[in-house]
Amino acid sequence: MSAVADRVLAGDVRAAARLIRLIDDAQPEAEAILRELWPRTGRAQLVGITGNPGAGKSTLVDRLIAHLRAQERTVGVLAVDPTSPFTGGAILGDRIRMQDHALDPGVFIRSLATRGQLGGLSRATSDCARVLDAMGKDVILIETVGVGQDEVEICRLAHTTVVVVVPGLGDDIQAIKAGILEVADLFAVNKSDREGADRTVRDLRSMLELSHAIGKEAGHEIAIVKCVASRNEGVAEVWSAIEAHYQFLKSGPGLVQRETQRAKNELVEVLRNRLLNVALQKLAQEGAHLDDLALRIARREIDPYSVADEAARL
Numbered sequence: 001m002s003a004v005a006d007r008v009l010a011g012d013v014r015a016a017a018r019l020i021r022l023i024d025d026a027q028p029e030a031e032a033i034l035r036e037l038w039p040r041t042g043r044a045q046l047v048g049i050t051g052n053p054g055a056g057k058s059t060l061v062d063r064l065i066a067h068l069r070a071q072e073r074t075v076g077v078l079a080v081d082p083t084s085p086f087t088g089g090a091i092l093g094d095r096i097r098m099q100d101h102a103l104d105p106g107v108f109i110r111s112l113a114t115r116g117q118l119g120g121l122s123r124a125t126s127d128c129a130r131v132l133d134a135m136g137k138d139v140i141l142i143e144t145v146g147v148g149q150d151e152v153e154i155c156r157l158a159h160t161t162v163v164v165v166v167p168g169l170g171d172d173i174q175a176i177k178a179g180i181l182e183v184a185d186l187f188a189v190n191k192s193d194r195e196g197a198d199r200t201v202r203d204l205r206s207m208l209e210l211s212h213a214i215g216k217e218a219g220h221e222i223a224i225v226k227c228v229a230s231r232n233e234g235v236a237e238v239w240s241a242i243e244a245h246y247q248f249l250k251s252g253p254g255l256v257q258r259e260t261q262r263a264k265n266e267l268v269e270v271l272r273n274r275l276l277n278v279a280l281q282k283l284a285q286e287g288a289h290l291d292d293l294a295l296r297i298a299r300r301e302i303d304p305y306s307v308a309d310e311a312a313r314l
Contacts, residue, residue, distance in 0.1 A: 044133040048158030076132030167196035192226035282314040
């Protein structure tokens with residue numbers, strides 16, 4: 001086993017940070033280390049935190065970290081940030097909000113850039129979560145930017161998905177548009193000291209009833225929990241609901257089903273990337289480069305289907 005893998009398994013923060021950097025930069029070296037770590041993963045509880053901008057996701061994550069540390073549980077955090085269109089680097093706003101935990105050896109926080117990827121979740125998020133798992137973190141919190149297909153992406157990765165909404169931002173309508181009802185394992189109505197909090201709860205409950213969404217697993221009712229994260233009110237209740245859902249999964253086939261589906265998604269993604277790279281390399285060897293092909297397709301000189309067929313035959 002490599003020295004980096006050994007150090008990650010021992011909980012070494014610098015080794016983990018280095019490996020995550022290699023993963024985020026798509027360095028070949030990272031894959032070899034991940035292969036070594038694979039048998040020692042699968043123990044952490046994965047929690048997704050998503051929702052619209054301004055919902056207070058980072059504040060809730062910050063409070064959940066403190067709550068979990070009070071229970072002597074170690075925590076890893078992956079904050080998936082928007083990517084700067086100029087530098088390609090992650091905006092570190094989430095880490096700034098969570099800086100109170102920076103010196104706690106039981107907490108590891110990392111920001112990842114979405115790099116403009118559809119769905120918002122960094123292509124490396126799953127592998128980075130695996131690094132935190134291998135480090136021995138008990139709970140891994142994954143916060144997304146909360147736009148577009150983020151909710152669907154995080155649902156494929158987390159054991160429990162928390163959708164954070166706030167009164168007064170039209171979240172009831174946005175929930176329907178974004179298909180959040182199909183994604184949420186529980187709703188956290190944050191800033192519930194605002195006017196309209198009870199109405200938001202009622203609207204969510206009505207939509208759940210109308211959609212017959214009692215949970216993604218039969219027998220699980222989607223919880224709706226009010227909180228004011230900035231004042232640490234209701235945070236314990238939010239975690240209790242998360243834990244209740246996780247225990248529900250463990251008590252039946254739900255956990256195995258989610259892990260199997262996650263493995264399937266990862267395998268498909270790896271195969272897709274492998275085959276795409278092979279196809280592009282073969283086309284390049286034939287003198288057909290991606291940018292040139294794209295230009296010819298845009299000019300309607302060729303069509304993408306024929307190019308794909310040609311690549312498959314090479």
